[in-house]
Amino acid sequence: MGKIKVEDVSMNEGDKSANASTIEDKKSYDDLLVYLNPIAKPLASRKLTKRAYKCVKKASKQKKLRRGVKEVQKFVKKGETGFVLFAGDTRPIEVMCHLPILCEEKNIPYCYVPAKADLGQATGTKRPTCCILVKQDEAYQDVFDSCMEGIKKLPQPV
Structure with missing residues (x-):
C-alpha cells in the first residue's frame, strides 16, 4: 500500500531528462484473493466490495460503526x-471464526471482503481491522440498503 518511485526517461530531440513519478502500489481484487482464509x-x-467500502466511509x-472483534461481538450480543463485514485475510482464523x-x-x-488493510482504510485509519459492524442511518440510507440487498443475495455457507 506504499508508493514506488519510477523513473520515466523520455528522449526528446537528443535530450535525456529523467522525471521521477510515483505510482500507487495497490493490489487488485484478484491479487488479494490469493491470501483468503478457507x-x-x-x-x-x-462490485459489492466497492459499495461496502463506500458505505463504511459514510458510516465512519x-x-x-463498530470495529474490532471485541466491540463487534459485544454489540451483536x-x-x-446492521450488517457485518469480515476481512478474509485474517490470520490466525481462530481470532474471529466464532x-x-x-x-x-x-x-x-x-x-467477507478480501483485505483487512482495505477495510481499515475505509474507516479512515491506517490500522487494519478484521471486522466491522455497520449500523443503519438516514444520512447514507440508499448506500446502506444497496449493500444490505447485495449481502442478503449472497449464498450462505453450508
Whole structure:
C-alpha cells in the first residue's frame, strides 16, 4: 500500500531528462484473493466490495460503526442491527471464526471482503481491522440498503 518511485526517461530531440513519478502500489481484487482464509464464505464480489467500502466511509463520518472483534461481538450480543463485514485475510482464523455463527444466530447479514488493510482504510485509519459492524442511518440510507440487498443475495455457507 506504499508508493514506488519510477523513473520515466523520455528522449526528446537528443535530450535525456529523467522525471521521477510515483505510482500507487495497490493490489487488485484478484491479487488479494490469493491470501483468503478457507472459511471466507460468502465472499463479496468486486462490485459489492466497492459499495461496502463506500458505505463504511459514510458510516465512519457519522460515527455509526463498530470495529474490532471485541466491540463487534459485544454489540451483536446486545442486539444492535446492521450488517457485518469480515476481512478474509485474517490470520490466525481462530481470532474471529466464532463471529459468523453469532451473526447467523442473531439474523445479522454478513460477508467477507478480501483485505483487512482495505477495510481499515475505509474507516479512515491506517490500522487494519478484521471486522466491522455497520449500523443503519438516514444520512447514507440508499448506500446502506444497496449493500444490505447485495449481502442478503449472497449464498450462505453450508
